[in-house]
Amino acid sequence: MTARPLDGRTVLDLTTALAGPYATLLLAGLGATVIKIENPAAGGDSSRGNSPYARADGPAAARREAADMSVSMLARGRNKKSITLDLKKPRGREVFADLVRHADVVVENYAAGTADRLGVGYSAARDANPRIVYTSISGFGAQGGGSGTGKAMDTIIQALSGVMMTAGEPGDPPVRFGLPVGDLLAPLYAVIGTLAAVMHADRTGEGQHVDVSMLGALTSLLSCEPFDAFETMGLPARTGAMVPRLAPFGLFPAADGWIALCGPTDAFARGVFAAMERADLAEDDRFATRDERVRNAAELHEMIRAWASGLPRAEVIKRLAGHGVPAAEVREPAEAVRDASVLARREVVELVHPDHGPTGLLGPGVPITFSVSGAGLDRPAPHLGQHTEEVLGGLLGYSAGRLAALADEGVL
Incomplete structure (x- = not known):
């Protein structure tokens, strides 16, 4: 197989839902070994509970068997290894520190301050490994706060960013973008920042904290269009099917x-x-x-x-x-994702169930083609904790007895 740009790099994935997991999905597709750390007490990544579910007989609205996997996880979990680890337990944080010593990158998308309260924030990771690149994706940035209730979901970020008042006709109610653009743009900036910080660490031996906010990412892109100038000139910000400064x-x-x-x-x-x-x-x-x-x-x-x-x-x-x-x-949308050139370039690919094989469902590939390097998402998403023994026993050298003891304590 053609070498991939991030071969040999290890990423610890503390993310859940969409913004964080999409960032680590891209890193995995570029060749990084992504170790997804999931809370056994919470049932793992919240997207494991997203309907619909992929079953042997096709997609279904509800999970009926243990092997049924959320289509969200089927897409976002590819090329990742899943381990269970309760970071609220002291032994869990000790295991995390051991993992950080073997890693290049940590990615998390907790609410601001949560990782520090758990004892797995940047300062704790830096103590374990000064070269670590620690990437945080949050609604409003590491300082916290934010307008409204301060709780960040994609619709909240769309509302605060102003993008809801750019679509539709003047006088229409706000228009929520059907695509969760806040959740998908922030991880793109997070990957850019992460790779830049890895290059810095390679050159200097110095790790750092990469801090990306969903609101900042989306509002920054909004400002690429001169809406403030439109307002001054009396042009509408909301143009519906047209653009006021271009014709036809x-x-x-x-x-x-x-x-x-x-x-x-x-x-x-x-x-x-x-x-x-x-x-x-x-x-x-x-x-x-x-x-x-x-x-x-x-x-x-x-x-x-x-x-x-x-x-x-x-x-x-x-x-x-x-x-x-x-x-x-x-x-x-269903027609667009079946564009022949997009499928041929593997920018959209078929999702594969870890037990049942090809599903006929489509999900994102890696929309980057290299002239020399490889890239792609060719391994199915894992079941919760599928690689716990492999990672902790293989990477960290934990004995079978130590793993059993951690499991008995509810750490794994």
Whole structure:
């Protein structure tokens, strides 16, 4: 198998739910040995209890047998080793310290301050291993606090970030993004920060704390679009299917579905006019220049709607493509994840049950292709505690007697 960029690196995974586990999933896909530490008293990662569940006979709304695995865990647990360890017990924290001595990275997404209260925060990890890179993902950052009740879930972060007031039409109620963007963006920054800190540790021998907030990650991206300038200029922040500073640009109904069209430049706009068999519009003062098209966007977009709505979607796209205009159909999610090129590049892959094999269900792959290195998620998610003896006996050299004693104490 082709070597992977993070081969030989060990990551201790204290995460649960989505934001943290997605970060460690990416690290696992890049080759790191990810040891998922799960609380036996709580039944492990909370996502193990997410419906639906993968069964031998297909997905089901409720778990009926011990082998049934949440589809969430089926996706997020791949390429990871699961051990059980009760960090609330002193012996559990001793085992954690032993693991840190053999690790390069720790990732956690507890609420701010929780890891320190448990005795497994950055200071404790640094005492065990000064080179450790300790990555925290939280709602508002390591300092804690935050608006509202201070409790961070994706919908709360979406609400506080302002993104709910960017989708939809002016005057509409807030629009919650169907994709949990706060939970998925923060781990991307966490992985970037983790890899940068590992490079620093390799160069200097010095570990550090990497601190990423969900609110900061999402709001930082929001600020890439000049919404404050829009407000000053009197432009709406909420634009629905259009973008107020670009025309023609947006979503348009065809006879049998919707299309996305992006034609803001003069060349693209002329292509739109030609596709509509209205080349004369290129000489119309209202639409001849970029600024005038933006000024008269409502009128221009209404003309495009009237044209596209009378044609099948495929025909609209064919005509636009024939004149070099960027355009595409608006897909349903189930159709999008089955895109042939996405599947061929293994950016989306079939999920495999550890007992039953291929499930027919799809989940994220590693959407990065290297010219030399390998990457991918090719091992199924583990059952709770499946690798406890392997990791503690193999990596740490614990004897069978010591493992039995820890189990009897409820540590494992």
